[in-house]
Amino acid sequence: MHTAPNSTAPALSVLPTAEEKATYVNQMFSTIAPRYDLMNRLMTFGLDQGWRRWAARTIAAPGATHVLDLGTGTGDFLPILEQAMPGALVTGVDFTYAMMAAGQTRLERQTRQAAFVNGDALELPFTAAAFDAVTTGFTMRNVADIGQAFREMARVTRPGGKLACLEVARPKNPLVRWGHQLYFNNIVPIIGQIVGGNAEAYTYLPQSASIFPPPPELARIIGAAGWHTVSWKLLGLGAVAVHIATRNNADPSPSNHQAIPE
């Protein structure tokens, strides 16, 4: 993973080392779990569920029976995946118990048969080729080894199965980028302090985003981890990138990386 913040990162870094990362991330999400959904809706002006719906519709496989959401948190993706792939058993996996506990009531009210499973993205507790499709939302910034997480997602997805990965990105338009940086680096930590009672977690968010691989580089990482036909679409004025890919067959074909026009 990348360890050196670029020049846009605020001076006072809260970023953990690769060795500390899992413990740091687990503790941070345990602390913010009760206010996590509210913070998401406020920070994204309510747009985040639309991004998840776009991703789910894009990878929806007719006849899918098993779908995984990796780093599911409070399980925002689970009802959306059930709607996109009716009849599929949807499983959300996460290593922060408190996040899944915070989403348990919604899981019971809004899904038919979705389930939470405790597990680590770097060593998933599932057999090979168990899923028809996998999603991961805003989680890859938080893992200590991005390549290993995509290899694990490839291992548990059947050949030809689909991947959708949502992550924060930096808008390309200079004016939008300037406004986004101002908002993300300065306003979001204040909202995090007021609403979530935790400014550090919402300082970690823009700082971890500032060192996350940009979309073309992330596409290369995904392509090297057992996926082909990797593409991405920028949503939210370029503040979010959704990467879409297809699981390689046993003999991986060369990857073809391309952006989907906005």
Ligand SMILES: C[S@@+](CC[C@H](N)C(=O)[O-])C[C@H]1O[C@@H](n2cnc3c(N)ncnc32)[C@H](O)[C@@H]1O
């Ligand atoms: C920013 S939240 C995203 C939650 C949800 N996917 C969403 O879209 O709102 C990141 C989640 O990833 C989980 N996570 C981070 N690293 C993980 C790992 N190595 N294994 C499993 N879950 C992990 C965290 O516990 C947290 O719930």
